[in-house]
Amino acid sequence: MAADEQKRPPSDERERHPDDDGGGAPSTAHGGPEPRPARDGRPRGEDPPRGDEPPPLPDAPPAVPAAAPAATENAAPAPGARTPDDLVPGDRLPGDRLPDDEIPDDEIPDDERSRRGPRWLRWTAVGAAVLVLGASGAGYLTFRTLDGNITSDANTAEELQRYDADRPARGPGAARTVLIIGSDDPSSLPGAVGGIGARSDTVILLHLSGDRDRATALSIPRDLMVDVPACTGEDGETTPARRAQFNWAYSFGGASCTIRTVEQLTGIRLDHHLDIDFAGFKELVDAVGGIEVDLPEAVRDHHTELDLEAGRQMLHGDDALAYVRARKGIGDGSDTARIARQQQFLGLLAAKLRSSEVLMNPGRLYPVLTTATSAITVDPGLSSLPRLYELVSEVRDVPDDALRFLTVPRVNDPDDPDRDVLVQPDADELFKQLRWDQPVTLESSGAAAPGGVLAPEGAENRPPAGQGTP
Template structure:
């Protein structure tokens, strides 16, 4: 399974208006790294029986969203299907301490997407939320019971470090009007362990990548990456294009297909040792809402998702534009963002105009 992982990225956030008017890159019908990790877990748990991994049950951490958020949440509509907020965290704690660069306090949601599965569960759409997006954070209750007030124009990825995942869920629900049925988070050590467990992922790049920040050095051509290299690949932003987070989103999306291809080529059912190793790596790094925080619940959820073909999954980015006061930040573009969230909330078709982002020339 060969994939051309082009390093072409959108124009710089600091470019002139003329440069920003470039034609947007073609839409890529792929998914994100965190989502694939969860789909792999779904294949393992749903395909082989959760009872084989009962001793992994205690690996999973759970967050009681109803208790943390309260009743002030969007209404769950009968046509809204399933909506899952998926986060990839860049915590420097525990096994993650050696996986990052620089000294970063606490943790941030490095990757965030809303996975929408319509009624019938045969297709899926993943909406990526750029971490540099300026949002209004609602009042939230932290894990210690203390409250933090609402605040405007805060960076989206700062919500996690300040108030935890429940506040991220509440923020996404407030900005979208879409009720999140579930929440899933995987940290970087889990992603690295997944890649190493399957023996690496083969990628092809058409331009060299040299990123001193992530340590990634790749010549143009085909490479088989181990877990550490893959982690650097999906986190690199200084080694390709303009160094923006918007460009990295495209690179992460492309990596997903290559990773899925490696998983599909392997006989997981015929290799219990490898399957256990993958499951152990993922569950040890997985946090979910309390309704999914067990192998039994994950197995049931996984089985309900078996009809979703990742090859048909559409990943789009929340339409954003550059902030007029701070060109290094983006804000939701209107009316595109409202059109997008309405379609997901009501189970309608997402209009083409809502799939285009002004910040990428759309």
């Protein structure tokens, strides 16, 4: 049903009373109002006078029925009869007419009963219609609200169009590749130094095979040294092409520069992108009720202001964000460990979003949908609720054992141990398999994420299938 048809009230249809006989006239059964006379003085429904029969004289007085004998004040009531003095609230005298909806079904004539139908069925139908219309209206308004929350990144689409001739060719068949960007403005985060602009703290390349039988979520480390192309920022200034740390691309030119950097690095054409900021991530974790972790030891990280005791606990909001951002104060302090922890945390968040605790709880589901749609910025190809739902459904339908979490093969940069470089030819082989929609053969370490993230309830404490770094 089109949206304008769904919200149009049925004002062009005449509302009928439940006792309406289908022609619009009110029922006259059981003492109802007499038919209104026609304009020529005939009762409605009476045949007009024939041509050989004179019409009644207009001045002929109507027949007056014989008056009933007047009752005398002193007349004794019939034996057993009740008088007005005997009535209590709710009682009626013998001659009083019952309302139509109080007449017992066994007292309704057969022809009238067949025309009206069972009373309970009529009122049930009316009630159901009201509920359906109400639910449809609420559902439509909810849809419009959620759909309107989504931000479309038209500027990125325009910028990518300018460089379309330099971008890789599209992959084969129905395969889809989506770049998921977790962005932040460091100046707004605890312990951060201002003045360096927003950066992509987390970037995941999500590849869905054409048959949707497998999916690969490939993390690209923020510290990986890459070739960043010339990019234009929001201020209109163009930065020259340079070799730089990967997450700087977002600072140079936002999502479009990050997309072009990834495409240049991998040779994979990206079909869509989805950008979620850290404020949205915090709100989403709160909306699902938090994510549980079990820390083997206390964590103190001054950079993210993370301060957690050892043991099992539920993380919400700021603590959840600090937990996935922390690096120096948790685990072995490496970016490798942090990426593994982020992957597992996101996997648990996705599992909770799909759980009955959220999906079957309207009080929690609507805030989750509101938060999720408000927190994301997407390309125009995903900027509607049905298109986002289609993408989520495709990811959801991938078998659990066919969803792999990987990180690009890399090692510490010989020139700077705080930076990473690709491991070749492993990286190029991985990119080629994804580019041509082939099964990924790269082996993963399968190492669990340090820091104590819990597996979903009922499962062993291990990372999602295929998770790890080579």
